[in-house]
Amino acid sequence: MFDYLHNFLFASALLACSVLTAEEGQREKLQSTIDAALDVIYSDCCSELTVEDKQAIVRERIEANYDLDVIIRRAIGRNWQLMKTSEQETVLELVKKLVLKAYVDGLEGKSRPEVTLGDVTTISDTRIEIISTINLDGKTYFVLYRLGRMASGWQIYDIVAENISVVSNYRQQIDDHFRKGNAAELIARLEELLQKNDINEDIHI
């Protein structure tokens, strides 16, 4: 009986440690992904690359660790069901391109941001949050990464910058769009945004 209890406690402790390690591991994974993406823009290895090539490599490095579909699907919310499969695929692809273009264009010519990740906060068995501070051009911004454990592993499902959720912000815009428009018009609008030279000036859907 004592052996059974001892084994049970040992197994429980081992499981608790492994869960803790798995969650702590997410911090390292996120930090390495952010660093790898920033290296594309700031390290000497990629300085000769075109903007399009940089976007492609940033995408490759992010998608090596995280599924971008998760956060985009969440932003689209219930409007996902209003689109045909082909439209869903097109929207996913266009939004990814748009986000990467905004990311690379937004950082080009600026000094490298200093990203420091804080502690991992466990919300539940399937939800964690990692707070980060970003120093960019002498200013400090607070960004919260929300991660969820899904069938495909831990994924970023929302990013909250200065108390404003990216998913909530874009879901609101997409909801507004679908109240008066359809998927074809959304695709047209996304394509129009992609054609703009300075995308960071107007990224409203």
Add this chain to the structure above:
Amino acid sequence: MKNRTIEFLVGCFVLFGLVAVLYLAIQVGSARFFGSDSYTLKARFSSASGVNPGSRIEIAGVRVGTVKDVSLNDNFFAIVSLELPTTIQLDDDTIASVKTAGLIGDRFIDLSPGGSGFPLEAGDLIVDTESALDIESLISRFALGGIDEKAK
């Protein structure tokens, strides 16, 4: 016989008054006689400033429910109990935000329903939340600068 009639009428009048007071109390308190047509969800906010029991809950600008309770948990997060009708089913990617009606209006909870296909059950916790923008701290940040800003 006449006295009995008067007593009966006074009794009716008093009873009517009591019913009227009870009705008024129920209306003012937004209470229900039977609670089976509603369920409660919880939402976790870093700040629920201005949200009180009785504050309204909206979806797309339409009032759908009422805040039942606001409390503090062990980790110093505000836990807001949301009372919603059973006719409104929300998925687990629903986002709850504290909003302000106008610039200086009342605070309320705005729900942005998701589409994950995994419905929230009574008592579930919404962790994807946005606290209200703190205008005072925003102004002071712009006016005085953040304490974390590097000296130029």
